[in-house]
Amino acid sequence: MKPKDEARRQLAEIESIAHEIAPSEQLYELLLRSVASETPLRVKYGIDPTNPNIHIGHLVPCRLLRLFQELGHIAVLIVGDYTAQIGDPTGRNEERPVLSPERVRENARLYADQLYRVIDQDKSELHMQSSWYREMPLEQVLGLMSSFSVAQMMAHETFRSRQDRGERLSLHELMYPLLQAYDSVAIAADVEIGGTDQLFNCLCGRDLQRTIGEAPQVVVTVPLLSGPDGRKMSKSAGNHLPVNAPATEVVGKVMSIPDTLIQEYVNLATTWSPIEKATLVAALDPDGSNAKQTKTRIARNIAAFLCGAKEADAAIAEFDRVHSRGGIPRDLPSLELDTSGILIVDLLVSAKLAQSKSEARRLITQGGVQLDGERVTDLTHHLSPGPGSTVVLQVGKRRFLSLTSRRWGDLDGRRD
Amino acid sequence: MKPKDEARRQLAEIESIAHEIAPSEQLYELLLRSVASETPLRVKYGIDPTNPNIHIGHLVPCRLLRLFQELGHIAVLIVGDYTAQIGDPTGRNEERPVLSPERVRENARLYADQLYRVIDQDKSELHMQSSWYREMPLEQVLGLMSSFSVAQMMAHETFRSRQDRGERLSLHELMYPLLQAYDSVAIAADVEIGGTDQLFNCLCGRDLQRTIGEAPQVVVTVPLLSGPDGRKMSKSAGNHLPVNAPATEVVGKVMSIPDTLIQEYVNLATTWSPIEKATLVAALDPDGSNAKQTKTRIARNIAAFLCGAKEADAAIAEFDRVHSRGGIPRDLPSLELDTSGILIVDLLVSAKLAQSKSEARRLITQGGVQLDGERVTDLTHHLSPGPGSTVVLQVGKRRFLSLTSRRWGDLDGRRD
Numbered sequence: 001m002k003p004k005d006e007a008r009r010q011l012a013e014i015e016s017i018a019h020e021i022a023p024s025e026q027l028y029e030l031l032l033r034s035v036a037s038e039t040p041l042r043v044k045y046g047i048d049p050t051n052p053n054i055h056i057g058h059l060v061p062c063r064l065l066r067l068f069q070e071l072g073h074i075a076v077l078i079v080g081d082y083t084a085q086i087g088d089p090t091g092r093n094e095e096r097p098v099l100s101p102e103r104v105r106e107n108a109r110l111y112a113d114q115l116y117r118v119i120d121q122d123k124s125e126l127h128m129q130s131s132w133y134r135e136m137p138l139e140q141v142l143g144l145m146s147s148f149s150v151a152q153m154m155a156h157e158t159f160r161s162r163q164d165r166g167e168r169l170s171l172h173e174l175m176y177p178l179l180q181a182y183d184s185v186a187i188a189a190d191v192e193i194g195g196t197d198q199l200f201n202c203l204c205g206r207d208l209q210r211t212i213g214e215a216p217q218v219v220v221t222v223p224l225l226s227g228p229d230g231r232k233m234s235k236s237a238g239n240h241l242p243v244n245a246p247a248t249e250v251v252g253k254v255m256s257i258p259d260t261l262i263q264e265y266v267n268l269a270t271t272w273s274p275i276e277k278a279t280l281v282a283a284l285d286p287d288g289s290n291a292k293q294t295k296t297r298i299a300r301n302i303a304a305f306l307c308g309a310k311e312a313d314a315a316i317a318e319f320d321r322v323h324s325r326g327g328i329p330r331d332l333p334s335l336e337l338d339t340s341g342i343l344i345v346d347l348l349v350s351a352k353l354a355q356s357k358s359e360a361r362r363l364i365t366q367g368g369v370q371l372d373g374e375r376v377t378d379l380t381h382h383l384s385p386g387p388g389s390t391v392v393l394q395v396g397k398r399r400f401l402s403l404t405s406r407r408w409g410d411l412d413g414r415r416d
Numbered sequence: 417m418k419p420k421d422e423a424r425r426q427l428a429e430i431e432s433i434a435h436e437i438a439p440s441e442q443l444y445e446l447l448l449r450s451v452a453s454e455t456p457l458r459v460k461y462g463i464d465p466t467n468p469n470i471h472i473g474h475l476v477p478c479r480l481l482r483l484f485q486e487l488g489h490i491a492v493l494i495v496g497d498y499t500a501q502i503g504d505p506t507g508r509n510e511e512r513p514v515l516s517p518e519r520v521r522e523n524a525r526l527y528a529d530q531l532y533r534v535i536d537q538d539k540s541e542l543h544m545q546s547s548w549y550r551e552m553p554l555e556q557v558l559g560l561m562s563s564f565s566v567a568q569m570m571a572h573e574t575f576r577s578r579q580d581r582g583e584r585l586s587l588h589e590l591m592y593p594l595l596q597a598y599d600s601v602a603i604a605a606d607v608e609i610g611g612t613d614q615l616f617n618c619l620c621g622r623d624l625q626r627t628i629g630e631a632p633q634v635v636v637t638v639p640l641l642s643g644p645d646g647r648k649m650s651k652s653a654g655n656h657l658p659v660n661a662p663a664t665e666v667v668g669k670v671m672s673i674p675d676t677l678i679q680e681y682v683n684l685a686t687t688w689s690p691i692e693k694a695t696l697v698a699a700l701d702p703d704g705s706n707a708k709q710t711k712t713r714i715a716r717n718i719a720a721f722l723c724g725a726k727e728a729d730a731a732i733a734e735f736d737r738v739h740s741r742g743g744i745p746r747d748l749p750s751l752e753l754d755t756s757g758i759l760i761v762d763l764l765v766s767a768k769l770a771q772s773k774s775e776a777r778r779l780i781t782q783g784g785v786q787l788d789g790e791r792v793t794d795l796t797h798h799l800s801p802g803p804g805s806t807v808v809l810q811v812g813k814r815r816f817l818s819l820t821s822r823r824w825g826d827l828d829g830r831r832d
Contacts, residue, residue, distance in 0.1 A: 172559075
């Protein structure tokens with residue numbers, strides 16, 4: 001294939017995943033030069049170790065990274081151990097708490113272990129920001145700062161809106177885009193990948209490279225995946241699905257997404273080809289009749305990618321058994337009761353199935369508590385299973401507890 | 417004297433020089449504790465070595481420093497070798513050029529040599545900012561930045577007005593007040609002295625000390641001295657009178673101030689007592705008839721302080737001779753002319769007494785050019801002094817040149 005045709009082919013593949021390429025013509029030029037000179041492009045992707053787990057939202061840019069790798073380029077991963085100490089202010093209305101360096105380091109270590117489930121480690125470089133920021137003298141920091149104007153930074157939507165609302169914006173938060181920008185200089189990035197909300201920060205990198213006389217990177221953004229609650233999936237928002245979650249959690253969380261997110265999950269979170277995705281989306285019934293079936297396929301695809309096909313199948317089967325056929329899951333948590341027994345209200349509280357006695361009473365009154373499949377309605381019900389026998393307590397749809405009575409002669413055992 | 421009386425006495429002396437004390441009650445408390453515990457206060461004064469020469473405007477805060485020393489306290493001088501690389505944006509409508517570290521170091525060295533003409537070196541500490549900023553890690557810089565909000569910094573009059581006018585304000589300029597503030601932490605300042613335009617920066621130091629749980633400094637401002645052009649005297653504005661200038665320059669510059677500045681110079685630039693100053697100001701004639709006489713007294717006082725009484729007297733006498741009695745100064749610059757002579761217009765240009773031939777012609781037409789005291793009116797006048805003879809050329813009131821004819825046999829000598 002001629003270099004021009006190959007560059008055009010690569011660009012088309014990238015465009016099929018990307019949300020925006022800024023600017024597209026330059027990416028074509030870079031790809032063309034790369035093909036002609038047989039020199040891989042350096043494709044940067046940075047992420048902050050504010051939480052030890054990466055989540056499936058991160059898979060969207062990581063899939064694009066893997067595509068770049070498959071096209072012959074190098075993924076350059078940046079663990080933002082410095083920016084993590086600031087916290088990306090993007091989209092946040094308050095300052096983040098500053099993480100301790102120890103916490104950041106530990107998160108970074110756990111973090112790196114997970115990245116290579118998704119991208120090809122052999123075609124990757126991994127850099128900690130600390131390798132260039134630990135020894136950076138104040139003079140150099142001031143020099144970098146002089147490349148940006150206050151007005152330029154305050155053009156950041158988040159900064160501006162916080163200032164407009166009179167909310168505190170700390171001086172150090174203005175450093176986040178700048179540090180992320182200098183990362184591009186430090187690793188000589190040709191391309192930077194980020195979520196759509198990272199466009200501002202990534203363009204700062206492009207500006208800084210140009211200011212100091214280096215070739216400016218191309219910015220390629222990808223759409224953001226929503227969490228089950230419909231907000232942007234984010235570790236700090238707590239609505240994330242970690243990539244190292246067990247298959248049962250993956251399936252449970254994906255099955256819990258509202259029907260309105262099905263199309264987004266098909267397009268962004270699965271490994272299917274563009275044609276398979278389009279077919280599945282086209283087949284979605286507007287009245288939602290096949291929504292559950294489609295979610296099950298999505299859940300299986302994601303779980304298989306993260307945990308393997310066997311685990312995925314088992315988790316789907318388990319989910320079905322519990323939710324679809326009223327079954328109870330295997331391997332229930334269990335609790336031994338004293339032979340003297342216990343009041344149902346006290347049991348719910350001590351087993352942490354209710355926060356308080358009043359919540360326990362409300363759960364019972366609302367019909368949410370069952371013993372061996374029979375609804376409990378008596379608030380003064382006293383449980384006293386015979387020695388060695390087992391009763392299954394169910395609270396709501398998904399919380400189960402296997403209750404056994406402590407055997408004679410076992411009085412000194414631990415309760416939980 | 418009781419500690420309270422002594423503290424009140426010290427406060428009154430400081431108030432007689434200060435423009436503002438923020439807050440005055442706290443300074444009284446500090447003085448009282450200092451007197452009672454026999455612990456001197458640490459009085460900070462910082463200055464940027466953007467120019468190797470300090471000027472008489474700096475004498476105003478230095479006199480206050482010396483007063484603190486005479487009251488038993490310690491002057492802590494900060495050579496702002498880091499802030500100098502930013503340049504104090506206060507009152508400036510453009511960014512300053514960034515000075516090289518080498519230039520800053522050399523200026524700092526020359527600078528320190530001059531400080532002790534004014535204050536008592538034995539009761540002083542001298543610190544370079546680099547002793548705490550050279551090794552400051554980025555984490556700590558970010559931590560300091562987190563103590564300030566963007567809104568707080570943008571409350572700085574200069575920053576706000578530059579932003580309002582749409583003029584570039586670089587990110588690193590926001591660091592100037594912060595670095596100056598941290599200096600107060602680094603040297604544990606009890607008091608900071610600055611010009612009235614330094615109030616914002618000094619109060620940032622007070623805020624930072626409070627934020628990190630240390631006792632906040634008291635800020636004492638002094639009025640700013642104007643240069644002969646009426647603007648704030650400043651090295652970078654070029655209207656300054658260096659403290660190491662020769663007595664003739666001191667006298668010449670002070671004599672050139674407009675009458676409207678006489679009172680300010682009496683009050684801020686001289687060594688007279690408050691009573692002597694008040695008497696001199698009261699004696700000023702509203703019609704300006706004794707303005708020149710008063711300026712002469714001021715010039716002599718300042719020159720005597722800087723260069724000694726003898727030099728001052730000689731400089732005053734020389735000034736009088738040249739300006740008051742139409743005399744010509746001793747030790748004129750001289751120029752040897754070719755024996756072939758030269759046209760007066762060409763001479764003015766080649767001796768750099770006129771920028772161009774047209775300016776030279778205008779000077780002659782306006783009657784501003786004299787030869788041996790006689791006005792030249794002929795634009796085509798040709799000078800040709802006889803061998804060994806001398807003619808004095810005068811342009812305007814103050815520029816003189818001694819012209820001699822090159823002697824026979826001296827044709828290869830240098831012209832200037």
